Amino acid sequence: MNDAELLSVILRTGSQGENSLSLAKRLLLQFGSLSAILNASLHELQAFKGIGVSKWSQLQVIHELAQRTYIEKLKEQDVLSSSELVKNYLISLIGHKEHEVFVCLYLDVHLKLISSQEIFRGSVSQTTVHIREIAKECLLRNASHLIIAHNHPSGDLSPSLADIELTKSLYQALALMDVQLLDHCIVSKQGGISFSELRIMANIG
Template identity: 45%
Template sequence: MRISDWPESMRPRERLIGKGAHTLSDTELLAIFFRTGLPGKSAIDLAQEALLHFGSLNRLCSASLDEFCRIDGLGPAKYSQLHAVLELARRTMHEDMENQLELSSSSAARDYLRMRMARLPYETFTVLFLDVRNRLIAHEEMFRGTLTHTSVHPREIVRMALRHNAASVILAHNHPSGCPQPSQHDRELTRMLSSVLSLMDIKVLDHFIIAGRHFHSFADHGEL
């Protein structure tokens, strides 16, 4: 049965307008995004098939173009639209963070970093530069590549902090493997950067490891 043949009170689009997007399931939200299905397969059916195939909404959104297009009814156009929506969400989050009065809470920084880094297929080391009121000044990707094979130069982070006149920083890198546990190298790097930046009176508020849905906060674990 086509969605247009459903009672109006059951149609995802009408329910979203009437009751809000938060009341819809992942399947219903995807169906609205897909808009159309295939002959004999509604948008709801297509959404259910995609979620079943990938196992979760997160894996669907992280899929490569080739993986995405393996589902009959999904192609480059829908893939492009999906990633445009994801990027809009990231940029909206960035604007919120820039306008937020305080970014010192673990949850606020974590949510922002997960939005930016959780789905990256490569390892990256980024720094959030904050002012004296813990408001975001800039988000800079400082290094890219496996940290054990990439030389993280403290002088570059110090130079950028001075350029932005930052009072504090939040360090972050991701583990594409999905395991958020810090390595000994991660701990040594955190201690070294904290020590170097403290000489410039710049405080390291936290160091996050982002691993998909999971994360590790050095501050929350008393490791700073």
């Protein structure tokens, strides 16, 4: 079953004069991928002929199921062996948001996910990210490792100077309490990048 056929099953019905498979193919042509469709906002999908609140709700259910599946897997295996899974989860979680969101993934000593949390909203360069608050949350969850992430609604995944400076400051602060900052991921609808991939973390640590 290809992506269009799978999507047509989820949609169940088409629109006036169009079956579900044809509608699914048009959606994929417009948005580019299943992930982009599932992450699209109600406003974006309602602007597409054949999609209303009902079909958007169906897609949201699938989106929520996908997120819960990611969480289950991240709680079962260490994140260092699951970097693509982490990235896909973050894209699913915040990649579609139209404003910047800053999230933390709290990990145990085995590098398995304890929980994820949205900490702040707003640009890292415009909003002070409270390092003390993040440190407190790590203690509350007994987290020994941390991954931070935020989205770039513009789609440009390049880290800013503010992104890098924040990562350095947070790494140093958490090291004092024996919590290791493993990575900083930047995501959008189209994809994601991590500071480890860019070798920024190696220079920080």
